[in-house]
Amino acid sequence: MRKWTFHLTGTTHILNTVSTFGSSGGLGEAAAWLCLRQDIYISLTSQQPLRTDLHSFHHSDVFQRNDDFAWSSRMVFLLAKVVQSAFTDPTMAQGVQHEIEEWYSSKPDTFDPVRSAPRGPEPDRRFPTIWLLLPVHGT
Structure with missing residues (x-):
């Protein structure tokens, strides 16, 4: 285990033990969502399954x-469900794909880019340019 994951070990243990954190509102729920984001990042970079129990988030507002x-x-x-299915239960992927398509088709217009430009051959255009209204739209 890498030392940059030790903080997540303790945090996920607390969140998984007290299953209401993910849906309790307030600071506890905010901390649970931050922990989930960190767990996704560490899972992807270390190629290991998520440690966070996703069931505690089902009743979140x-x-x-x-x-x-x-x-x-x-x-x-x-995204957490996709990562979980990749490492633990590949049969779950089909259902998650449907949920993602549903999210995308019903998302608010505010998630649509206000400007976009395709990638180009120039070194500063290797990726497409996508402008969104708020940072939360790119999270």
Whole structure:
């Protein structure tokens, strides 16, 4: 285990033990979402399964709210499900793909780019340019 993952070991243990953190509202839920984002990053960079129990997030109010922050959190949750299916249960991928398509087709217009330009052959255009309204839209 790499030492840059030790903080996540303790945090995920607490979150998985107290399963209401992911849906308790307030600071506890905010911390749970931050932990989930860090767990996704570490899982992808270390090629290891998620440590966070995703079931504790199912009752979060982000699945009822309709603001951009809630929509962004829903996509983070879907990304976590993709990562989980890649490392633990590949049969889950088909259902997650449907959920992602549903998210994309029903997302608010605010998630659409205000400007975009395709990539080009120039060194400063290796990636497409995509402008969004708020940082939360790119999370």
